[in-house]
Amino acid sequence: MGWSYRNRRYAAVRQAVAWCNRGGPISAEPRINDRIRVPEVRLVGPSGEQVGIVPLAKALELAQEYDLDLVEVAATARPPVCKLMDYGKFKYESAMKAREARKNQAHTVIKEMKLRPKIDPHDYDTKKGHVVRFLKQGDKVKITIMFRGREQSRPELGFRLLQRLAEDVQDLGFVESNPKQDGRNMIMVLGPHKKKTEAMAEARELADARKAERRGTAHQDRDEAVAEPAQAAAEEPAEA
Numbered sequence: 001m002g003w004s005y006r007n008r009r010y011a012a013v014r015q016a017v018a019w020c021n022r023g024g025p026i027s028a029e030p031r032i033n034d035r036i037r038v039p040e041v042r043l044v045g046p047s048g049e050q051v052g053i054v055p056l057a058k059a060l061e062l063a064q065e066y067d068l069d070l071v072e073v074a075a076t077a078r079p080p081v082c083k084l085m086d087y088g089k090f091k092y093e094s095a096m097k098a099r100e101a102r103k104n105q106a107h108t109v110i111k112e113m114k115l116r117p118k119i120d121p122h123d124y125d126t127k128k129g130h131v132v133r134f135l136k137q138g139d140k141v142k143i144t145i146m147f148r149g150r151e152q153s154r155p156e157l158g159f160r161l162l163q164r165l166a167e168d169v170q171d172l173g174f175v176e177s178n179p180k181q182d183g184r185n186m187i188m189v190l191g192p193h194k195k196k197t198e199a200m201a202e203a204r205e206l207a208d209a210r211k212a213e214r215r216g217t218a219h220q221d222r223d224e225a226v227a228e229p230a231q232a233a234a235e236e237p238a239e240a
Contacts, residue, residue, distance in 0.1 A: 031072040032087055033060065036080070044073070044083040053079060109139045109196075110189075114146055115165075117157035128168055131190065135172040138196035145186040158186040166190065 031037075036056060043051035043059050046066060054062075063070040063084055071090070074081035111134040113127055134141045143165060145158035162179045169190065177189035194202075 031075070032069050033063065036070065036072050036082065038080055040079050041070075041072075041082040042077065042079050044081065046084045059084075110142055111139050112142045112144060114144045115161060116146055116148075117151050117154065117161060119161070128165060131165065131169055132172060135169060135190065135192045136194075138192050138194050138198065140176065140192065141173070141190045143188045143190065147184050147186070152184060155181060155186060162186065162188045 040055050041059050043054050045051050068084045069087040070082050072080050073083050131141050166175050173190040173192050176191035179188040
């Protein structure tokens with residue numbers, strides 16, 4: 001009885017695995033042309049016009065007539081909605097749009113800058129320069145004042161330093177999170193006035209302007225190099 005039960009159970013598991021693997025991996029691609037397996041579809045024309053519910057054979061015939069593909073755009077509808085389109089062109093344009101969207105996508109980034117309460121003026125200017133650069137890029141900046149030893153009994157030193165930094169960069173950012181004590185550290189968060197997308201757009205415009213300037217300088221140097229021999233030849237005295 002034990003063996004019979006285990007055999008039946010093993011057979012059931014094996015059948016379940018077979019059913020799971022029967023169709024292979026699920027594809028995210030829509031069904032097109034002869035892959036569509038329904039008796040009729042709700043057809044949309046190449047320009048978005050509603051053709052209506054037609055037999056699948058008729059829809060495939062129209063696709064062949066227009067030299068287009070029949071693409072299933074709403075598989076869960078009853079009947080499924082299909083559209084006549086150039087599927088290769090549609091995939092290419094979709095990929096380009098997705099690429100452009102990823103390019104312009106703004107990710108919220110929090111940079112961190114660590115300072116000491118008794119920081120050297122030169123080091124302060126260097127750290128402040130980094131904070132300015134981060135804010136110009138549209139990133140948030142977490143400022144951490146690190147206290148050591150007896151410095152922990154003088155939290156006002158860190159508070160004044162954070163206030164000074166916030167005032168020095170107030171044209172680029174604002175205090176998003178006021179200074180607060182966190183163990184041995186004091187933390188403040190600065191937020192940029194400009195959004196990340198705006199900062200990215202300005203950076204691209206600046207880069208394009210620099211490229212155009214370099215190209216203009218290169219063309220000017222080339223024109224001058226071509227003109228110099230001609231000018232020298234014109235200035236040579238004519239032979240007697």
